[in-house]
Amino acid sequence: MTVTGRTTNDAVQLLTIVTVSLGIVGAAGMMGTNFTVDFFKAGVKGFIWMLLGMAALIALVLLTRRRRWL
Structure with missing residues (x-):
């Protein structure tokens, strides 16, 4: 059970990294919105x-x- 827990923890950490990276790139979509600023x-x-x-x-x-x- 410890090995399974560690493997799951590593997978969740990797998914967190991917999510944060894609969130940063996704936030750039706000730069393309049509504001007159x-x-x-x-x-x-x-x-x-x-x-x-x-x-x-x-x-x-x-x-x-x-x-x-x-």
Whole structure:
């Protein structure tokens, strides 16, 4: 039973990592909504910053996994 519990725990941790990563990318969908705010009129530069921000957040999630914080 201990081995089964450990295997289940590892699977849940992996699914948590995947969920958080997809949530970060999914939150970027808000950037594509049709608001008339100057923040959303950033053009190509804003799009690149958004992609870099998502990559940084995903890297942070993976770093926490590697250090066994999550």
